[in-house]
Amino acid sequence: MRKIEKSKENVQKCLCLQCPSYSQICQIKNTVGTSYKLMTEVDKIKHLELMFCAFEKSRCIVESKGCLCKQCEIYQKYHLQHQDYCLKTGGTN
Ligand code: SF4
Numbered sequence: 470m471r472k473i474e475k476s477k478e479n480v481q482k483c484l485c486l487q488c489p490s491y492s493q494i495c496q497i498k499n500t501v502g503t504s505y506k507l508m509t510e511v512d513k514i515k516h517l518e519l520m521f522c523a524f525e526k527s528r529c530i531v532e533s534k535g536c537l538c539k540q541c542e543i544y545q546k547y548h549l550q551h552q553d554y555c556l557k558t559g560g561t562n
C-alpha cells in the first residue's frame with residue numbers, strides 16, 4: 470500500500486460525506502471546522518473528519534452503517550484493502 474497523499478485533490482475524492490455511517494449530527498458538528506482546515510495546507514493537518522484512510526479515525530462517527538470506501542477512487546488508486554477507516558485507524562478487515 471502506498472502512503473496516501475494528504476492533498477486537497479485527494480480529499481475532494483473522499484466519499485465519506487455521502488456514507489450512511491457519517492451521521493447528520495457528525496456532519497453538522499464538523500462542516501465548519503473541516504472547511505476551515507481545508508483552507509490551509511492539507512499535509513500539515515493533524516486530524517480531519519474526512520479521508521480517514523489517510524488521517525486517523527473519526528472523533529465523531531461511532532457506528533458502521535455501510536462503508537463506501539471500496540467504491541472510492543482513493544481506494545483503487547492506493548490499493549487499499551480495509552474499510553471502516555472512520556472507526557479504526559488503519560481500517561477494519
Ligand atoms: S470510512 Fe467508510 S464507513 Fe467510514 S465514513 Fe468513510 S465510507 Fe463511511
Ligand code: SF4
Pocket residue numbers: 482483484485519520521522523537538539541542543544549554555
Ligand atoms: S477510501 Fe474511504 S476514507 Fe479513504 S478517501 Fe475514500 S471514502 Fe474516504
